[in-house]
Every structure is written in C-alpha cells, then in structure tokens.
Amino acid sequence: MSSVLRPATTGTDPSPAGRYRPVSSHLAIAPPVSVVIPAMNEAENLPYVFKTLPDWIHEVVLVDGNSTDDTVQVARELWPDVKVVEQRGKGKGDALITGFKACTGDIIVMVDADGSADGQEIVSYVSALVSGADFAKGSRFANGGGTDDMTFIRKLGNRALCGVVNRKFGARYTDLCYGYNAFWRHCLDRIELDCTGFEVETLMNIRVVKAGLKVQEIPSHEYLRIHGTSNLRAVRDGLRVLRVIMAERSNRRDLRRRSHSPVLGSVRGEVS
Ligand SMILES: Nc1nc2c(ncn2[C@@H]2O[C@H](COP(=O)(O)OP(=O)(O)OP(=O)(O)O)[C@@H](O)[C@H]2O)c(=O)[nH]1
Ligand SMILES: [Mg+2]
Numbered sequence: 001m002s003s004v005l006r007p008a009t010t011g012t013d014p015s016p017a018g019r020y021r022p023v024s025s026h027l028a029i030a031p032p033v034s035v036v037i038p039a040m041n042e043a044e045n046l047p048y049v050f051k052t053l054p055d056w057i058h059e060v061v062l063v064d065g066n067s068t069d070d071t072v073q074v075a076r077e078l079w080p081d082v083k084v085v086e087q088r089g090k091g092k093g094d095a096l097i098t099g100f101k102a103c104t105g106d107i108i109v110m111v112d113a114d115g116s117a118d119g120q121e122i123v124s125y126v127s128a129l130v131s132g133a134d135f136a137k138g139s140r141f142a143n144g145g146g147t148d149d150m151t152f153i154r155k156l157g158n159r160a161l162c163g164v165v166n167r168k169f170g171a172r173y174t175d176l177c178y179g180y181n182a183f184w185r186h187c188l189d190r191i192e193l194d195c196t197g198f199e200v201e202t203l204m205n206i207r208v209v210k211a212g213l214k215v216q217e218i219p220s221h222e223y224l225r226i227h228g229t230s231n232l233r234a235v236r237d238g239l240r241v242l243r244v245i246m247a248e249r250s251n252r253r254d255l256r257r258r259s260h261s262p263v264l265g266s267v268r269g270e271v272s
Contacts, residue, residue, distance in 0.1 A: 023056050031106035035057055036103060038113065039062055039071050052117075057122075060079050109181075110179055111180065133214050138178050164245055180220050
C-alpha cells in the first residue's frame with residue numbers, strides 16, 4: 001500500500017549543524033530539525049503524513065505505542081531513515097517525552113500521525129524559532145488557522161480551558177489543547193515534562209510561560225483524521241487537562257520567583 005517517499009541516505013548526516021539549507025524561497029537554516037510523531041495504530045494514515053514532510057528535515061522519530069497494525073513497517077517503507085522508538089509506558093504524553101529524548105536535532109517539531117497536520121506548515125514554525133522564539137505554538141484559532149476536526153463541545157471546552165490558563169498564568173493564547181508545536185531542544189531543560197496523557201500539550205504551554213520562554217503562536221489548520229478513530233475522550237481528557245492546570249497553579253511561588261528573574265522577566269509569557 002505504501003511507496004517509498006525518500007531514499008535512505010548513505011552514511012553521512014544529510015543535514016549537519018552549521019551548514020545552511022534552504023527551507024523556503026526566503027529562508028535557509030543551519031539548525032537540524034527533528035520531527036517527532038507519536039503513533040498508535042496509524043499505518044493507514046502514515047502515507048498521508050510522510051507525504052507532506054519537507055525533505056530538508058534532519059530526522060523523523062516515530063514513537064510506536066505498541067501498535068497492533070503495520071505502523072512501524074509502513075513508517076520504515078515510507079522513510080527508510082526513520083528512527084523508531086518503542087514506547088514503554090502508555091499515553092500520548094509518555095510517547096512524546098520518549099520521542100523528545102531520542103531527538104538529536106536542535107529544533108523539535110511535534111506532528112500527529114492521524115493525517116490532521118500538514119507537514120508543509122513546519123517551515124512557519126521553524127521560521128518563528130530561527131527569528132527568536134523559543135517555542136512555536138500551533139493555534140487553530142489564530143488568524144489564518146482553522147479546524148475541520150473539532151466538535152462544538154470540544155471547541156467550547158478548549159476555549160474555556162484556554163481562558164483559564166490565560167487568566168491564571170498571564171498568557172495570551174488563542175488555543176490550548178493542540179498537538180502541532182515546535183521548540184528549541186534546550187526548552188526541555190526548562191519545562192521538565194512529567195505527564196502521560198493528552199494533557200501534555202497543556203502542560204507544555206503552561207510551563208513555557210512559567211519558565212519565561214518566548215512563545216509565538218503559529219496559525220495552523222487541523223484537518224480531519226483520515227482513517228481510524230480518535231484516542232481522545234473529551235470528558236476524561238478534559239478533566240486531566242483541568243487537573244494539570246490546577247496542579248501548576250498551586251505552585252505560584254515558583255512562578256513568581258521565575259518571573260522576577262532579571263534575565264527572563266522581559267520575555268515572560270510573551271505571545272506575539
Ligand atoms: N505512541 C503513542 N501515540 C499515541 C498514543 N495515544 C495517541 N497517540 C497518537 O497521538 C496522536 C494524536 O492522537 P489522536 O487520537 O488523533 O487524538 P487527537 O488528535 O487529540 O484527537 P482527534 O482530534 O479526535 O483526532 C496520533 O498520532 C495518535 O496515534 C499513545 O498512547 N502512544
Ligand atoms: Mg487527531
């Protein structure tokens with residue numbers, strides 16, 4: 001069913017740090033870009049996902065959630081250099097944390113495997129990062145963004161939770177629970193992720209603000225999942241997100257201490 005989209009490279013790193021590579025007609029970048037794809041039974045969707053990935057990517061890390069279909073085999077056919085990591089624990093958060101550890105690029109991009117994310121948008125994320133942002137946060141509700149995939153109830157829940165995060169943490173986000181984001185790898189040292197499920201994106205969005213990192217929202221379009229069904233359960237996962245928000249909020253002293261740091265104070269919570 002799948003065809004090879006990209007030949008295996010022979011021996012040498014295709015995108016070593018320090019050498020500029022064109023990523024669009026207006027931009028060339030030196031930092032290597034890793035793409036992390038959490039995937040659980042997504043064999044049918046992977047051809048659509050890989051087809052949109054730009055060929056200047058340094059590496060693709062696929063974190064397999066013990067798939068019972070041909071996810072791993074299909075990924076290897078489509079992208080022979082793919083780095084497959086087997087997930088030990090459970091959940092999307094656990095998968096992403098595992099994948100981040102396996103990345104060797106300076107920039108890490110998170111891309112879902114259900115066909116909802118367009119890899120051609122990666123250049124917008126990377127442009128924001130090389131222009132000074134620490135964290136490029138996808139938003140379906142920023143001007144130019146959109147979604148074909150959210151029900152009214154999920155939109156409502158996301159909006160309410162996003163409002164709570166904005167009020168409690170001084171952010172100016174237009175979206176909260178969205179899986180398409182990119183960041184400089186050094187951010188991971190500042191946000192120390194420790195969660196397992198779909199609340200991972202919320203945790204990241206809160207901790208980057210708490211850490212005083214510079215966040216830029218990137219308008220992004222979320223397409224419909226192509227095959228299969230969502231692993232997300234709105235009520236269960238909404239409550240997990242709420243619990244994360246409350247837990248992060250309870251550590252206010254930490255937030256105040258970090259925000260008064262002379263180095264970080266000027267950029268804390270900035271969303272451009
Ligand atoms: N490795 C791994 N991947 C997972 C796990 N849970 C979800 N994923 C992947 O995470 C991505 C997002 O999951 P989805 O089920 O599409 O959830 P969602 O995008 O939040 O919800 P929808 O908008 O309804 O699709 C997909 O690529 C899934 O395959 C897991 O436990 N392990
Ligand atoms: Mg999805």
